[in-house]
Amino acid sequence: MTQPSQVLARSSRVRARSSVRRVVLRLGLVLSVTGLTTNCGYFGIEPFEASGTGGEDSASGGNSPDGGANSSGGRTTGGRANSGGTGSGASSTTGGASSGGAKTSGGAPWGGTAGYGGGGQGGAFPGGGGVTIAGACSKGDFGSLEPISGLAVEGDLYAPSVTADGLLLAFAASTPGSEKIYIAERPSRGEPFGKAVLVDLMQSPILGTPFISADGLEIYFTLEGFGGPSSRDLWVVWRQHRSEVFGARKPIDSLNTMSREHSPWLSYDRKTILFTTSRQTDASASEIWWATRETLLDYNYNFSGLAPVPTARVDSEDRSPSLSPDGLTLYFTSDRRGEFDVWSMKRSRISAPFGEPVLEESLSEQGEEVDARLSPDGHEMFLSSSGDKGQELFVARRECQD
Numbered sequence: 001m002t003q004p005s006q007v008l009a010r011s012s013r014v015r016a017r018s019s020v021r022r023v024v025l026r027l028g029l030v031l032s033v034t035g036l037t038t039n040c041g042y043f044g045i046e047p048f049e050a051s052g053t054g055g056e057d058s059a060s061g062g063n064s065p066d067g068g069a070n071s072s073g074g075r076t077t078g079g080r081a082n083s084g085g086t087g088s089g090a091s092s093t094t095g096g097a098s099s100g101g102a103k104t105s106g107g108a109p110w111g112g113t114a115g116y117g118g119g120g121q122g123g124a125f126p127g128g129g130g131v132t133i134a135g136a137c138s139k140g141d142f143g144s145l146e147p148i149s150g151l152a153v154e155g156d157l158y159a160p161s162v163t164a165d166g167l168l169l170a171f172a173a174s175t176p177g178s179e180k181i182y183i184a185e186r187p188s189r190g191e192p193f194g195k196a197v198l199v200d201l202m203q204s205p206i207l208g209t210p211f212i213s214a215d216g217l218e219i220y221f222t223l224e225g226f227g228g229p230s231s232r233d234l235w236v237v238w239r240q241h242r243s244e245v246f247g248a249r250k251p252i253d254s255l256n257t258m259s260r261e262h263s264p265w266l267s268y269d270r271k272t273i274l275f276t277t278s279r280q281t282d283a284s285a286s287e288i289w290w291a292t293r294e295t296l297l298d299y300n301y302n303f304s305g306l307a308p309v310p311t312a313r314v315d316s317e318d319r320s321p322s323l324s325p326d327g328l329t330l331y332f333t334s335d336r337r338g339e340f341d342v343w344s345m346k347r348s349r350i351s352a353p354f355g356e357p358v359l360e361e362s363l364s365e366q367g368e369e370v371d372a373r374l375s376p377d378g379h380e381m382f383l384s385s386s387g388d389k390g391q392e393l394f395v396a397r398r399e400c401q402d
Contacts, residue, residue: 133378135377137379138329140398140401141398142398144362145362146396147392148169148394149192151171151184155173155174156174156175156391157392159371160371163212164214164377166377167187167189169183169185169196170183170211172207174391178206180198181199181201182196207221208221209262209263219236219237220235220266221234221237233251234256234262235251236301259278260286261276261277263319263321265321271292271296276318276319276320285315310353311332317334318336319332319334320372328350331360339367340368342360342363343360344357363396366386366387366394369385379397380395382394382395383395
């Protein structure tokens with residue numbers, strides 16, 4: 001007869017082997033999926049610790065262009081949620097872009113003055129220096145916006161993003177009282193996306209502003225109402241392989257506050273995150289912040305070095321950031337002209353500050369352009385804009401310049 005002590009010992013060994021197996025699987029994916037190498041930081045510098053993060057902001061109602069109710073307050077709590085759901089998981093091959101290069105260090109991440117002064121420039125924003133993406137395009141004018149059709153999803157469509165191989169498209173669809181996340185797939189970059197599939201994550205009416213990681217194994221998104229009726233926080237959901245559904249998920253507590261956090265963007269090596277928050281503004285304005293993490297094996301997603309990105313901010317909404325592969329151009333959407341358009345800021349080198357924001361006219365001709373996201377290789381810009389059926393998804397492509 002098996003003794004209780006023997007059962008407990010055997011159970012402990014099984015759990016230990018299972019834990020090791022999960023770590024090994026995750027590590028193997030980190031190093032091999034889609035040709036990524038992640039032994040270097042995307043920005044190649046140490047994080048800057050911002051002084052003060054602001055307090056609570058007042059609640060505001062109504063739907064905002066990035067989707068979902070634009071409210072503040074509350075804080076998401078709790079640990080890892082139960083896994084499950086029937087998200088999209090069509091199998092596809094990956095590859096194409098690869099990464100490499102050496103990590104560099106030194107200097108304050110804002111280059112020059114390590115701080116943030118009012119609404120003006122506070123030095124240089126970090127970037128580049130550690131990751132090289134094969135075939136990447138960082139220069140060149142974008143062509144006209146082209147509608148993305150064939151998704152077969154009802155409602156206003158927002159927050160498009162694609163994987164490094166360009167084969168998976170994640171986005172949000174908003175209908176009265178609800179916002180859900182979908183994924184569509186295409187066989188190659190020259191072909192249209194097929195019918196989108198719902199990513200069934202959890203029982204919440206508002207799941208918005210998704211961003212799919214370069215390898216297609218993580219989706220960062222905004223969850224509204226989990227920590228209270230007006231809460232709005234960043235969460236992440238992941239899977240082990242593209243052939244699987246998304247299941248395990250958790251809040252990113254290292255980034256969430258009593259204010260609104262939404263519209264995340266993740267660097268190619270998944271170590272740096274940009275997102276939108278109102279933690280230093282009132283509820284009618286927002287700004288872009290960034291943070292980094294040291295390792296991909298931290299399953300608590302502990303980002304550190306939180307700091308605002310200087311965008312010569314006026315009393316406006318600056319959001320939906322994305323960075324060019326070389327780290328020299330920051331794209332974002334802003335209503336500083338009265339309606340949302342796509343803007344960019346450029347710099348000559350990584351250690352230099354960004355220049356003044358410039359309107360991207362070819363990307364701002366449709367109407368209200370929101371949620372602009374650059375593809376990981378820089379060849380395509382995806383965004384949401386006014387269309388015949390409300391907010392629709394568009395893409396603009398460019399010929400790369402040396």
